[in-house]
Amino acid sequence: MRIKEVTTYLEHIAPPVYQESYDNAGLITGSPDTEVMGVLVCLDATEAVMDEAIEQGCNLIVAHHPIVFRGLKKITGRTYVERVIIKAIKYDLAIFAIHTNLDNVFHQGVNSRIAEKLGLIHTRILAPKQVNKKLQIFTPASLVAPLQEALTDIGVQRVEGIKEANYMNQPGRSGMINGEMRVKLEVSYPEAVQSAVLGAVRRFQNEARIDYDLFPLETVTPEVGSGMIGELPKPMEAEAFLLMLKQQMQADCVRHTAVLDRPIEKVAVCGGAGGFLLSAAIAQGAQIFVTADYKYHEFFDADGKIIIADIGHYESEQFTIQLLFDIISRKFSNFAVHCTKVRTNPVFYLT
Structure with a gap:
């Protein structure tokens, strides 16, 4: 089981396109092709959490907060962020953050x-997020399933269902091509994911004749926000x-x-x-x-x-640790998943 199989599943639960513009969710350190030895879930990937991961034999740390929000110009160990990155590289630890994209989903958020x-x-x-683009894709029926899979991987599956219908009477378009029925897929999605959606569609244009029309929308999705x-x-x-x-x-x-x-x-x-x-x-x-x-x-x-x-x-946000543990452990059974025992809250109260 490779790290990318775990992170891909987590991104299916909380697609990266749902994160806020300032965020840095995703794989921050490590190779996606590394075998998973164990997973440690936490809110913050601190130095103490890194030590805990090493002790537990976990090489994938799934954190709610990204350890890196902005670019680093130097990695000398001067700050706690730099020290975490150095330790992650030294011990081949992958750090994956699932932040505002997990905040913004209705189910399992x-x-x-x-x-x-x-x-x-x-x-x-x-506060639901606005969905403001709709794409109509006219494609041979044989490409419906792979197109749907490609679009689902991008994260549009929860925005609106992908609909299928033939379009024999569509002006200027034939319902058949090379003896195969063509169908219409309708996909609605946030503007932030448009380049990824169009890129996926264009990759299939090399295999067959695919046309598409793009429309603006003024709608919201009740499951994202x-x-x-x-x-x-x-x-x-x-x-x-x-x-x-x-x-x-x-x-x-x-x-x-x-x-x-x-x-x-x-x-x-x-x-x-x-x-x-x-x-x-x-x-x-x-x-x-x-x-x-x-x-x-x-x-x-x-x-x-x-x-x-x-x-x-x-x-x-502390119960997000158990949430992530539940999500990962229910899906994967071939490696150990641990909840951190390190309390990473930097705030203390004198009562």
């Missing part, structure tokens, strides 16, 4: 795990919910705005820094917004309309 911990029902993406919103099975008083939140998320403290005089029924969540979603949470009727990394002045934005509850960045 970071926010779905938070919603599960809080017992939310009727969940949906809080930021944050999540759901309902409690029964309304709770705000104080009781905050206590439950602290316990369920294993938070040392919860920073929050003033408690409002109404029960909590609808809850919005976003793992990590989610302040940019506050207006969406308010607009969709949430009584409380659970997230992290709020600054002092940003708390004023609650403005008596909602409770902001900041549980801490690490605390909001």
